Amino acid sequence: MELLDWDAFLTPYKQAVEELKVKFKGTREQYQKTSLHTPIEFVTGRVKPVSSILNKAARKQIPLEQLADKMQDLAGVRIVTQFVEDIDKVIELMRARSDFEIISERDYIQKKKPSGYRSYHLILRYPVQMIEGEKKVLVELQIRTLSMNFWATIEHSLRYKYSGEIPEDINMRLQRAAEAAFWLDEEMSIIRDEVQEAQRIITAKQQQSR
Numbered sequence: 419m420e421l422l423d424w425d426a427f428l429t430p431y432k433q434a435v436e437e438l439k440v441k442f443k444g445t446r447e448q449y450q451k452t453s454l455h456t457p458i459e460f461v462t463g464r465v466k467p468v469s470s471i472l473n474k475a476a477r478k479q480i481p482l483e484q485l486a487d488k489m490q491d492l493a494g495v496r497i498v499t500q501f502v503e504d505i506d507k508v509i510e511l512m513r514a515r516s517d518f519e520i521i522s523e524r525d526y527i528q529k530k531k532p533s534g535y536r537s538y539h540l541i542l543r544y545p546v547q548m549i550e551g552e553k554k555v556l557v558e559l560q561i562r563t564l565s566m567n568f569w570a571t572i573e574h575s576l577r578y579k580y581s582g583e584i585p586e587d588i589n590m591r592l593q594r595a596a597e598a599a600f601w602l603d604e605e606m607s608i609i610r611d612e613v614q615e616a617q618r619i620i621t622a623k624q625q626q627s628r
């Protein structure tokens with residue numbers, strides 16, 4: 419595929435990522451207007467870079483003609499939460515929506531990956547309105563806490579730096595960091611009610627001074 423074709427091929431994925439980011443940020447804003455704790459801390463998204471698509475296609479032996487069906491993370495959106503309990507709430511919110519179909523779920527929180535990676539993944543089939551008509555694209559939605567996100571971001575950078583072959587001593591540190599990230603989530607869950615009450619007071623004060 420040439421550069422121009424990539425641009426055309428990825429257009430609906432870009433559209434899907436932009437639309438879903440707006441929608442999920444909108445959900446966060448709705449929560450902020452209530453006295454309820456918002457389960458969404460922030461939302462990010464990206465279209466997979468072409469170099470990364472080519473690497474993954476070669477690694478997984480996916481023919482380029484089958485990318486749309488076989489590579490589920492061409493469009494990726496991530497919802498980051500404060501607490502592990504918020505992840506369940508976000509999953510509930512996603513299951514109640516009618517603007518996409520959830521086609522699969524993977525729980526890497528109950529069952530973390532050997533690397534230490536924790537996150538909850540949903541694969542969505544999302545309809546994008548193109549000038550040629552509706553096109554349904556797959557979107558990978560990752561839901562994770564701030565602590566899980568911190569670990570995954572650091573691990574991703576190291577994996578990139580060492581082209582997947584992370585030296586043993588650093589790997590050991592990463593495993594320990596994964597355990598620390600898990601305990602951070604546990605500790606924060608225990609004081610969740612206190613934290614949420616403090617945040618409610620701060621939000622109410624900010625709204626009064628507007």
Ligand SMILES: Nc1nc2c(ncn2[C@@H]2O[C@H](COP(=O)(O)OP(=O)(O)OP(=O)(O)O)[C@@H](O)[C@H]2O)c(=O)[nH]1
Nearest residue numbers: 474491524531533534535539560569570571573574
């Ligand atoms: N940082 C980090 N991210 C991970 C790890 N495992 C999975 N992910 C993220 O989760 C996505 C989906 O992973 P999987 O559910 O394992 O999907 P997969 O197609 O079986 O495997 P990948 O080749 O990793 O995409 C990846 O593209 C990454 O963004 C990990 O060990 N570390």
Ligand SMILES: Nc1ncnc2c1ncn2[C@@H]1O[C@H](COP(=O)(O)OP(=O)(O)OP(=O)(O)O)[C@@H](O)[C@H]1O
Nearest residue numbers: 462463464466467470474494495496558559560574
């Ligand atoms: N679902 C997602 N939502 C938001 N950002 C994502 C998502 N998946 C990956 N990213 C981010 O996009 C950037 C580039 O991701 P890339 O697709 O190359 O990584 P990857 O998903 O780990 O790779 P691979 O699946 O090919 O091993 C990274 O910063 C990664 O954290």
